[in-house]
Amino acid sequence: MDPKIKHRLEARAKIIKAMAHPSRLFIVDQLARSAYCVCELQEMIGDDMSTISKHLSVLKNAGIIKDEKKGAQVYYSLRVPCAIKFFDCVEDVIKRNIEEQKMIAQ
Amino acid sequence: MDPKIKHRLEARAKIIKAMAHPSRLFIVDQLARSAYCVCELQEMIGDDMSTISKHLSVLKNAGIIKDEKKGAQVYYSLRVPCAIKFFDCVEDVIKRNIEEQKMIAQ
DNA sequence: ACCTCTATTGGTTATTTTACCAATTCGCCA
DNA sequence: TGGCGAATTGGTAAAATAACCAATAGAGGT
Numbered sequence: 001m002d003p004k005i006k007h008r009l010e011a012r013a014k015i016i017k018a019m020a021h022p023s024r025l026f027i028v029d030q031l032a033r034s035a036y037c038v039c040e041l042q043e044m045i046g047d048d049m050s051t052i053s054k055h056l057s058v059l060k061n062a063g064i065i066k067d068e069k070k071g072a073q074v075y076y077s078l079r080v081p082c083a084i085k086f087f088d089c090v091e092d093v094i095k096r097n098i099e100e101q102k103m104i105a106q
Numbered sequence: 107m108d109p110k111i112k113h114r115l116e117a118r119a120k121i122i123k124a125m126a127h128p129s130r131l132f133i134v135d136q137l138a139r140s141a142y143c144v145c146e147l148q149e150m151i152g153d154d155m156s157t158i159s160k161h162l163s164v165l166k167n168a169g170i171i172k173d174e175k176k177g178a179q180v181y182y183s184l185r186v187p188c189a190i191k192f193f194d195c196v197e198d199v200i201k202r203n204i205e206e207q208k209m210i211a212q
Numbered sequence: 213a214c215c216t217c218t219a220t221t222g223g224t225t226a227t228t229t230t231a232c233c234a235a236t237t238c239g240c241c242a
Numbered sequence: 243t244g245g246c247g248a249a250t251t252g253g254t255a256a257a258a259t260a261a262c263c264a265a266t267a268g269a270g271g272t
Contacts, residue, residue: 001132001150001151009132012128012197016126016131016192016196017123017126017127019126020119020122020123021123021259021260022112022115022118022119023115025115025119026107038218038219038220039217039219044107047262048261048263049220050221050263051261051262052219054220054261055260057220062199063203063206069269071218071270072217072268072269072270073217074220080195082195082198083199085191085194085195086122086192088188089186089191089192090118090122093121093168093169093189094118094169096186127229127230144250145248154232156232156234157230158249159249159250159251160251161230178238178246178248179248179249180248213272214271215270215271215272216269217269217271219266219267219269220265220267221264221265221266222263222264223262223263223265224261224264225260226262227258227259227260228257228259229256230256231255231256231257232255232256233252233253234251234253235251235252236251236252237248237250237251238247238249239246239248240245240246240248241244241245242243242245242246
């Protein structure tokens with residue numbers, strides 16, 4: 001494979017990979033509505049705070065979210081509004097999968 | 107976290123995870139244009155055929171692509187047209203990341 | 213200055229993913 | 243029916259990911 005194309009694919013994969021985790025999807029979904037600090041997200045998700053912090057760093061490193069310090073807290077927000085559009089398509093796939101399941105079950 | 111929400115997030119993550127690999131992104135991109143058999147994709151990507159076959163099974167298992175036997179060959183095609191829309195948003199993120207890189211470099 | 217609350221980082225372990233090779237299955241044709 | 247090409251499956255080793263705990267860093271208040 002052409003190394004230039006390969007490099008582009010890797011860049012794309014990095015961004016998609018950053019979203020490819022239940023907690024990180026949840027975070028993106030929440031940040032699409034409003035900014036939250038780490039401890040708020042931690043309370044919603046329930047995992048250890050260090051785990052949440054690492055998820056946030058993955059998303060930030062991919063350029064999907066941004067952070068802003070406010071005193072002791074760090075508030076995160078969505079950097080790219082279109083990130084939510086992912087969900088529309090994903091839901092399409094899920095719907096289709098469920099429909100097909102029903103078809104087979106008949 | 108509410109188990110119902112958790113389950114939905116896992117379902118979404120599975121689909122996104124299926125896309126989160128350079129070769130699989132390439133495959134989706136190609137199949138968006140036309141159907142291809144495994145050996146054609148293998149030639150384009152260059153990895154072992156068993157590797158390609160496993161990538162295809164991941165995508166198929168997620169409901170993103172479908173397969174159709176034609177004699178000895180198996181042709182794969184996109185099952186969900188919107189899968190390409192992923193790329194638009196991903197490209198947005200990449201563009202922004204590059205812009206920011208330039209800003210910082212100044 | 214000290215304590216506390218918030219967040220990140222380092223370290224460890226368990227799990228998952230990936231890629232290759234080898235073996236097997238399946239269809240086709242001589 | 244024997245062999246060939248296409249594809250999948252099983253096995254294995256290396257690498258990446260994820261979650262926790264512990265330790266550290268910073269800000270704010272007392």
